[in-house]
Amino acid sequence: MSSPDERAAHGRRARKRAPRSSHGPWIPSADRVDPVVVLERQGADRLAELLPIRYGRMAASPFAFLRGAAAVMAGDLATGAHTDLTVQLCGDAHLLNFGLFASPERALLFDLNDFDETCPGPFEWDVKRLAASVAVAARDNGHSDKQAHQAARAGTTAYRTTMRRLAALGELAVWYERIDAHDLLPLVRSARHRARAEHTLAQATRRTSLHALAKLTETTPDGRRRIVHDPPLLEPAGVSDAAAIRKMFGDYRSTLAEERRRLLDRYRFVDAARKVVGVGSVGTRCFIVLLAGRDTDDPLFLQIKEATRSVVEEYVPQAGAPLHPGHRVVSGQRLMQAAGDIFLGWMTGPQGRAFYWRQLRDMKGSADVAGMPPDELLAYARLCGTALARAHARSGDRIAIAAYLGGADTFDRAVASFALRYADQTARDHTALRRAVADGVLTANPGL
Known part of the structure; x- marks a missing residue:
């Protein structure tokens, strides 16, 4: 292991490869792939009947488009110079992929909460996607470009200052670092913001x-519990799918630690259904499973989600064979989150498709970004930047990254400028999607 001074020198040398100011410009390459084509390629291996829901959700606003267009932005980020300072990326670090969840000790934490695209890569790709999402959300909320720039810069500054703080800590101190949601309340100054924060925490605590x-089940006339039917968003799994899920269960169980397998064995299978989730994930195969423990009033809901190749993978060199996609998601989440879901596991399903399993609801919650006033969005961007730095510090060389970022705000200002320019690009891409829908190239089903 290199000394701290050697690691810091490595980080400063990265400025020659990618000067901090170089992160500011955004000029689309001449051979940039049409974003609609990127989405169509993604849809080729998805459930065709669900794609109109995906396009309908993405067409709702530029921010909704950005949420579903991780593949588009990954291709764009790969065209520029990068630091080669590698971390475990979230791969899709937009504002709504941060939120609340319960630790195994039942503490309510704030952290990244979506890892479908996790993959090793240059740390700045996550930072730039977060900053761009801040700028796009600000514009969607009617904020001025000055306010959008300030919020994007605040999130980036929080990332930089947190990384520099963590660079001075020992290994275990960094590993045990976490953001306890209840510790955030004393930092909320205004009564309005405090009330919204308390409401969000209360909602998350109830989401079990x-x-x-x-909410999701009903009792049949013969007294059995089953998942409600709400097509096309929630539909019964069907005989073949239910049989496949039962068969997959054993393989999934084997990826859990022994004590967690013992706990899972105390539950019995009750019902399963196909569920549409998110924006970018719509069309992938996703199911929820209802299990019962001591009795029917002791439920456990698990989500089974298809894992495909990360949108980042084709742009970063692979060290050896790529991981099983489900294993990639699980190992990335375990590495980046301060505390993990005890039922997180992975396996291979029918037709060789990869899946990962997790709890559907375990005191999960997220901020309502739509409609946030400028000062609140700025504060939330800071929180997300802090959480992202903590996650990156667990896997990357925090000393080298901190040295690259430095004590000045050069990087912050550059990324904030990029965020506004990429917000312009997102607006153009969103218009292209809506035009493709209007021209009949894509079919969209809005409002679902």
């Missing part, structure tokens, strides 16, 4: 499997 039981 028992809460989902009331």
Whole structure:
């Protein structure tokens, strides 16, 4: 292992490869792939009947488009010079992929909460996607470009200053670092912001499997519990899918630690259904499974989600054979999150498709970004930048990254400028999607 001074020198040398100011410009390459074509390629291996829901959701606004267009932005980020300072990327670090969840000790934490695209790569790709999402969200909310720039810069500054703080800590101190949601309340100054924060925390605390039981199930005339039918968003799994899920269960179980397998064995299978989730994920195969423990009022909901190749993978060199996609998601989440879901696991399903399993609801919650006033969005961007730095510090060379970033705000200003320019690009791409829908190239089903 190199000394801290050698690691810091390595980080400073990266400025020659990618000067901090170089992160500011955004000029699309002459051979940039049409974003609609990128989305169509992604859809080729997805459930065709669900794609109109995906396009309908993405067409709703530029921010909704950005959420679903991780593949588009990954291709764009790969065209520029990069630092080669590698971390475990989230791969899709937009504002709504941060949120609340319960640790195994039942503490409510704030952290990244989506890892479908996780993959090793240059740390700045996550930072730039976060900053761009801040700028796009600000514009969607009617904020001025000055306010959008300030919020994007605040998130980037929080990332830089947090990384520099963590660079001075020992290894275990960094590993145990976490953001306890309840510790955030004293930092909220205004009564309005505090009320919204308290409401979000209260909602998350109630979002458990028992809460989902009331919302997602019904009792049949013969007294059995089953998942409600709400097509096309929630539909019964069918005989073949249910049989496949039961068969997959054993393989998934084997990826859990022994004590967690023991716990899982105390539950029995009740029902399964196909569920549409998110924006970018729509069309991938996703199911929820209802299990019962001591009795029917002791439920456990698990989500089974298809894992495909990360949108980042084709742009970064692979060290050896790529991981099983489900294993990639699980190992990336375990590496980046301060505390992990005890039921997180992976396996291979029918036709060789990869899946990962996790709890559907475990005190999960997210901020309502739509409609956030400028000062609140700025504060939330800071929080997300802090959480992202903590996640990156667990896998990357935090000393080298901190040295690259430096004590001045050069990087912050550059990334904030990029964020506004990429917000312009996102607006153009969103218009292209809506035009493709209007011209009949794509079919969209809005409002679902």
